[in-house]
Amino acid sequence: MKTDQQARPDGRGLRQSMSDLHTWVGLLLGWVLYAMFLTGTVSYFKDELSQWMRPELPAQSGVPDQAVVAQRVADELVTLVPGSPQWSLRLPDARNNSVYAFWRTAGAAPGQRGFGEGNFDPATGQTVSSRATLGGDFFYRFHFQFHYMPVVWGRWIAGIAAMFMLVAIVSGVITHKKIFVDFFTFRWGKGQRSWLDAHNALSVFGLPFHAMITYTGLVTLMALYMPWGQQAGIKTAADRQQLNAELSAFIQPGKPSGEAAPLASIEEMVRHAQERWGRDGVGRVTATHPGDAAARVAVARGDGGRVSMSPQYLEFEGTTGKLLAVHEGVGAAAETRGVLYALHLGRFSDSVTRWLYFLVSLAGTAMVGTGLVMWTVKRRQKLPDPARPHIGFHVVERLNIASIAGLSVAMAAFLWANRLLPETLADRANWEIHSFFIVWALTLLHGVLRPAKKAWVEQLWLAAALLALLPVLNAATTHRPFWRSLAEGDWVFIGMDLMCWALAALHAVLAVRTLRHQPKTRAARKPARETVNKPAGGAVLREG
Amino acid sequence: MTSVAGRVRSVGPLVSRIAAALFGGYALAALASVAVLALPMSTPQAVLTGQLTSFVIYAAAVIWVFAVRSALRAWAGLLVVAAPLLLSAWSVW
Incomplete structure (x- = not known):
């Protein structure tokens, strides 16, 4: 060049x-x-x-009352993570049938990973009992x-x-x-x-x-x-706080008072927000120093129904439930950023x-x-x-195989691992991920060892097979086979099965076309x- | 063109352009993101405006570096734009 x-x-x-x-x-x-x-x-x-x-979590028939759910999970966190300086809940909505929570762990030494996270069942408030x-x-x-x-x-x-x-x-x-x-x-x-x-x-x-x-x-x-x-x-710290308020609805923990006092009703606070943004319009509840007299709670608007991720939230005094402030607007640049951010994530x-x-x-x-x-x-x-390309060509050709066809195989393998790994396996969630990378590495090895065209075709066929059989595996290993999903109108599972077949067909077409392809070597x-x-x-x- | 000097002469300008694009471009974008603070708007908004525009400036700088006729012009162009930005950034740092 x-x-x-x-x-x-x-x-x-x-x-x-x-x-x-x-x-x-x-x-x-x-x-x-x-x-x-x-x-x-x-x-x-x-x-x-x-x-x-x-799959253990039942299909959600409608969005549960967010106020009730928020209270349930907040109560659970009182016993689960006592003394946490901050926790935050993502409430269930039309697309989420669980509550995702994360929290700062109390007294984490500097350098330690001071965060924990978990998924909670909206119906019981308890940790979701599904595979890790x-x-x-x-x-x-x-x-x-x-x-x-x-x-x-x-x-x-x-x-x-x-x-x-x-x-x-x-x-x-x-x-x-x-x-x-x-x-x-x-x-x-x-x-x-x-x-x-x-x-x-x-x-x-x-x-x-x-x-x-x-x-x-x-x-x-x-x-x-x-x-x-x-x-x-x-x-200054005040400047930083001012900038942060333009970007995020996460309120940061200040200094605790050291005086114990229980949180007021979270349900009431979320109700207040529902009146403002609609029944399913609440996204997140964040509490700082819950259980302390200095507690504060922020109830933030969800990402649906508006093309912006700019923070909109109500801030409450934690112990009384008194509304302290309404944050609904940010500056022009911050709003621009909020809209661009929302366009990327597409959650609206x-x-x-x-x-x-x-x-x-x-x-x-x-x-x-x-x-x-x-x-x-x-x-x-x-x-x-x-027949004997130079090394650069060789490297590009092989990397292409593993990173294009191989990635499809590895992603499908990740979903297979989700269905096949035993639920009792220690560190199970991580083993799903290791499976993805192990399979991906194997596709690279396969791509290096086989002739290029054969490697492409074989990996594309493998991806097609893994995808086509995934609904079968799902039917064999869960109580939610395709016919039952169809009978019950469970659109998440129907959609997933159909999507697998569609993607399998796409990979099969690519495999056939690659097989028939005759590279022009005359030139x-x-x-x-x-x-x-x-x-x-x-x-x-x-x-x- | 087999001598070392010959290789430097043939590869040098390209290496120079790549450096101008990667590091010169980033430096210019970073400089612009600080220079924005001199504009009459509140600090948080200026900080965000600078961040939002920096990637456009970076991309434009890279295109410039590879579009002009020589590596020397590429660097000169970056410096010409950097000069006023530097003055502006100097005033707020």
């Missing part, structure tokens, strides 16, 4: 530079981006996935912080990858000058041209979404990536919007995938000896005319 003017012949203008930039930026972190895109895509159904992964699993939250967390590494490292890698993506999108648009004409051009069965057309169609179709999702992804963690303004401008969506999110995001995944494959397709034709002997004046590797992506 030579992007410098001195090294390139005349007429190698802006679009060529952008094409090179697009190619290399896209390739370098393409595998990371593919994994982020796919796990992020399925995370639009994270709550449904979590429900499917805890991280549920859909695994894909969700992997999507922006990966695994087996400190959370901050993972988030930095995700941020760098997102920044590369942003540059790839902008340079990609500049490269394709006839972007809208190309959108209506599709040349099937023409090798590289078809891959390019597919890549263009997928990219252009979802372009506003891809640009939005990449930028808003950076926005979700912008305080980590760009802390400098905050360091320069926010100096009704089910139609959610499916659109899922489909466009899947197109984004395919955009990254076709881009990665194109890198090899384009170069295979120019290899001096296609390998003599370099194509267009490349004569080009340095190796900097081939044109598009000839005008």
Whole structure:
């Protein structure tokens, strides 16, 4: 690759530079981006996935009264985590049939992980008695912080990858000058041209979404990536609190009084909020120093019904239940951030919007995938000896197999592990995750050992089989087989089964097409005319 | 072009551009996110505005670095934009 003017012949203008930039930026972190895109895509159904992964929890027929549920779980926490300086509950809603709670542990030494978390049954208030699993939250967390590494490292890698993506999108648009004409051009069965057309169609179709999702992804963690303004401008604790209030409804624990006093009725406080935001409109209840005279409670609005994640909450005095403050508006910049954040997570969506999110995001995944494959397709034709490619080509080809086909296999294996691992297994939730990574590593090994084409086909077939048989496994291992879900109108389980079959069909089609594919090697002997004046590797992506 | 000097001459400008894009671009974005504090708005809003715009500036800087004709111009362009931002950031730090 030579992007410098001195090294390139005349007429190698802006679009060529952008094409090179697009190619290399896209390739370098393409595998990371593919994994982020796919796990992020399925995370639009994270709550449904979590429900499917805890089959012991009965399907929710309607949203229970949030006020009653909040009181129940708050009572449970009094005995479960006495003396906790802060706890926070995510109340059940139309998509969640459990209460997720996390808390600071009392007197955690510095350096210790001072947090605990758990899922609670809305009907009883007690810890959910289901198999131990991280549920859909695994894909969700992997999507922006990966695994087996400190959370901050993972988030930095995700941020760098997102920044590369942003540059790839902008340079990609500049490269394709006839972007809208190309959108209506599709040349099937023409090798590289078809891959390019597919890549263009997928990219252009979802372009506003891809640009939005990449930028808003950076926005979700912008305080980590760009802390400098905050360091320069926010100096005192009061400043920090002021900034925090613009961003989050989590009230921070102040100083406890040391005088014991029970919490007033949480139910009443949530009622108050329900009057304001509707029966199912409450998202979260946070208490600081519960059981102390200085206790405070924040009841925050949920994410549904508004395209913003900006904090809206009622603040109560903990011991009396007196309303202290109503926080409903934030500054313009904070509101902008809140809207961008909400656009990324899509939690405001009704089910139609959610499916659109899922489909466009899947197109984004395919955009990254076709881009990665194109890198090899384009170069295979120019290899001096296609049977013995150079090491770089080899590495890219094998990594593509494991990161595209292999990821599907590993994700399906994660769901299989959820059904197959014994419930008594120690550290079970983590073993589901280990299974995912073990299988993923095996697909890489398989991809390295087998001939490339065979590896693709075999892994795609394996993914198709694992997905197609997942509903069968579910029927065999739970009391919620497909026919029963259908009879009872259990849409989460019906949807999951249908989705597995649809995705299995998709993988089967890809496997068949890959099997039938005949790479064009005729051009390998003599370099194509267009490349004569080009340095190796900097081939044109598009000839005008 | 087999000599070491020749290799440096052919690869050097590219390495220089990559450094300008990765580190120069980030530095410019970071500088802009601090410079925003000089604008007449409350500090929390200015901090957030700076963070929100920084990624756009970073992306634009990278495109600039690879769009212009030489590595030297790439760096010069970044410095020209950085100068007023630096003055503005200086006033608030």
